[in-house]
Amino acid sequence: MASSEIDALTQALARLPGLGPRSARRAVLHLLKKREAAMAPLLRALDAVNERLATCCTCGNVDTTDPCSICADPRRDARMLCVVEDVSDLWALDRSRLFPGRFHVLGGRLSALEGVRPEDLTIDALIGRIAAGGIDEVVLAMNATLEGQTTAHYIADRIERFPVRVTQLAHGLPVGGELDYLDEGTLAQALRARRPVV
């Protein structure tokens, strides 16, 4: 249909999550038509990120600086550490702006099925950060899946011997959730963790 360069661009875009061949073609057409307004900014942004991309040696976040902008931020509370499975979880929590501390990215979750063992994750580095001191609370913010919770239990066991408070995210009804549509697991957790009304 078009030149090999345009084909290559379409294929590169089609491999992104959430895009397929059809939406990639639409995106390419948009880029071709809006060269100044869409193509140029995307190219500049991609170039800048590619140039300076780095993984934070401390927390495992992906950023354009190392240490990352969160680890380097002096306003962050260094005594609180939130442990997440993945960079996407870190971003999700950070977007909420509710957690004032720093993060630690495990790089996955323990999984017997997929053969992911503790040494495949950054658990030793996490222990090292805690052993170094200065941390009061470790928030285990794994996903509410079987593997996520297994990982949380494993980590809780490993850091038991340190004088830190270990907490995990609450389970229960999501905001806006209707009982009728929720699974039994969520309902059971919400009931078990019920609180007195003021």
Added chain:
Amino acid sequence: MASSEIDALTQALARLPGLGPRSARRAVLHLLKKREAAMAPLLRALDAVNERLATCCTCGNVDTTDPCSICADPRRDARMLCVVEDVSDLWALDRSRLFPGRFHVLGGRLSALEGVRPEDLTIDALIGRIAAGGIDEVVLAMNATLEGQTTAHYIADRIERFPVRVTQLAHGLPVGGELDYLDEGTLAQALRARRPVV
């Protein structure tokens, strides 16, 4: 959440059709994690296209060469000319590999509402190509919308005086279409254009 460079990339991607802030973030994370497999090819492809992007002076196609790869292809039947509203229509028809001729992109459709007049489209250039001779058939492949069909009628009027056959795409049931789900306009067209069975 992240550095300004990563933010800029997310915003540039979020402005593409079919992507929003959430899918753009997922795409950026994918790019950050797969630097060699995803980021580098996308950057190379974007760079190559941006470097060589051109609009074909003959037909209006967007390509990395001028004349475009279709106009320059000697295997294309120069006696057949297919007129389309937009580059995306050209690509859609060309993907089907059913049309052996060349194309002409109008750059839009006549629209009283949006104030698009004949001189805003490449109609004069189309007349010029037909007046230059060598064309036997002009296929009007406008969209089956009111404005598309108005544009087709206007063009048909303008090229009536030339010794060319003017045709348009058939209207009727789409392949796989069920009568029950089709609008009355399509059914009326399909009935009006009914054909004898063998």
